Amino acid sequence: MKRQTSAGHQNLAVSRREFGAGALALATVVCGVFSSHRSWADGPKKGGLFKVACDSSSAKDTLDPAKTISVIDLCRATQIYNRLVDIAPDGTLRPALAESWEGNAAGDEWVVKLRQGVSFHNGKTLTAEDVIYTIRRVLDPETASGARVLIADIDGAALKADDSRTLRIKLTAPNADLPSLLALYQLHVVPEGHTDFAKPVGTGPFSCRSFEPGVAAVFVRNANYWKSELPYLDEIHTIGIQDPTARFNALLAGDVHAITKLDANLVQRASSLTDISVLSTPGPAHATYPMRSDAPPFDSNDVRLALKYAMDREKLLSVAYAGQGVVGYDHPVASFNPYFCPEIPLRPYDPERAKFHLKKAGQEGATFELTTSTIIQNGVEAATIYAEMASKAGINIKVTQAPADGYWSATWMKKPWAMSTWWGRPTIDSTLGVAYASDAKWNEGAWKNAKFDQILKDARAITDFDRRKQLYWEAQRILAEEGPSIIPVFMNWLDATSAKIKGIQSHPMGNLGWFQWDEAWIDS
């Protein structure tokens, strides 16, 4: 997933969350209720209208897959289009428009075989030329796609159709993650030559009937969908409701059947209602506390370790996030990731060790300023609670709140210690590299480690899973011990649906089953 810079949308959401923070602290921890989403007793029923409210919508909404940036864009694109490769709810790759893929030993040339008999909404048959057009559009700087840098290794000019169903991809550098990159949502396949994305054409389960940016989009069943018998639903309406309370009310009133981003302090209430199902799904999203390691005081790893030991992760999770998440190990790899290293112990909350490291660094009695903002989900609460924990270790943390507006350009990476949020990256290489490689553009901790860089470089050219895993485990160990950031919690995706909605499987990559609704149905 991309970092959401359109997160300014969330401003209004926050004042009310702050208001509820006190009550939140007292609330018991409620686990996600994976209610009857998989009860298939009578089998799925066909037909019906499914109405969904995402958490933001603006005049900037787009159906151009290359430019997908917001949650609602992704929700809509997922209905209209398919990618070559899908990510299954268990996190593994599975074929979509590609039937199979294979790389050479060096990992720099790949052959993708397309599925037969797939047609676009306009009747055109899918060919390798459509895929080439799609990839070249994303690579074209004119398109200004957020995914361009992610697939920059693909040699656009050398893309070649061996025949109408066989695509040959040459890379300028080895990349064992290519299949994962083909699952990027900016690479939703569009027909060759298509440019008018107000009238989108895809191969997906639904076609777009109407679209008004900032207001609504309506999708209707694609009767010729390549997964036979699917989808079950006849129609999907998508709208945006920015205010979290209004969104929840719309669900309660029956105006919509599902909402994204349920407020954490509404989880308890929602779980107590029999006609509402709460989806609380572990995901890759996490807040970071990056310390600029290129200048004092954070250039001392002892200072960083002291601050890491001063964090009570379990408590932070239960208090600031209402228990809706998973504890973190100071590296960005989530525990469901196949490359996650289970051998790193959870860092305990240890005021004595924190004191020890602080003393070693000669920083006893120093005050550290931590900048946060309402744009960081639960960031203000988390920072405040953390400062309280640290004070028990004799560490003074001064929490400063910066404006949500313009936080990413004016505060983040400018202040010595400013919180940030990451929504997860499509590959293990970019998960570790995006903010921690020495030359990374978003090296938010200004951290440089030659050994870490070398591991990333080596692993890119290795296609053997076990050998790669060893390297990435080592990278995670380095980050946990020497890294610039405290990463105490991974946040769950929180959504809610009417209990009548079935067939939406929790998905680690995003809200509401990552919007993969071809098997969703309504139990009336």
Add this chain to the structure above:
Amino acid sequence: MLKLILLRAVLGIASIWVISLLVFAITDILPGDTATAILGQEATEESRAALRDRLGLDRPAYIRYADWLANMVQGDFGVSFATDTPVAQTVSLRVANSLRLAIVAAILAVPISLALGLLSAAFPGSPFDKALTVGSLLVVSMPEFVVGLLLVLLLAVSFKLLPAVTTSLDTSSLAGTLRGLALPALTLLAAVQAHMIRMTRAAVLDVMRKPFIEMAQLKGASRGRIVLRHALPNAVGPIVNVVALNLGYLVSGVVVVEVVFSYPGLGLLMVQSVATRDMPVIQITAMIFCTTYVLLTLLADTLALLSNPRLRDAA
């Protein structure tokens, strides 16, 4: 008289000009980089620079202001940064929606408030008068979003009579339109009623203390006749004034209400545009709100002048 109205009009135009300066200055100093907001955090520095260049963001502020003002006066509202479509097109749809809401709210609010105010004035000190005073002040002292949410909880969530949000207005039928507008309009009614009720009551009671009312009473006229025929026409000045002021509020104060109900009007557009740093849209929506407010205030002043001989003669 005419001179006085003209003076007001000139002052009004001057205020609008000052507002335009403020709007431009404030949107210009909003934190954050427009190019980053449009292209996203992950855009490269080159593409951001190219976009800034294309949008003319590198020119000095006073030149951009002069350009902007000149274009706006000629009816050219520019092109949206976010969508690359003409601003006028987006805004006109939203203005129509906000106007629909304001009109429905006005049709509800004005007669109800005037009637209640008159009733209150006809029976001053009665239990009805006291209850109305307490009730209307209680409602108006709650912020709109609280009133809106209470109405939603009651009418949408508990009784499921009306939709909790109105994300798109079904204009194909009158019933659909009214259903969608009911809750936002009721919320606006709650926000403006107290001022109008209190002012109507005060203005009518003020006249009721005049000797000619006593004369009418002595002649045996009924209470209703005294209030409607003798007192009301003489109290119309301040009442019209306060009605016009509140109409201004209905148009410009809808931002909160539109957000609470996700209603696709000008207010919601403004909030969405702030999030995407869409300067041309923010600027024009701010100008529309302020200009409407200034015009309706001007109208209120003029009506007050016309209906009050003392003010008129002062000219």
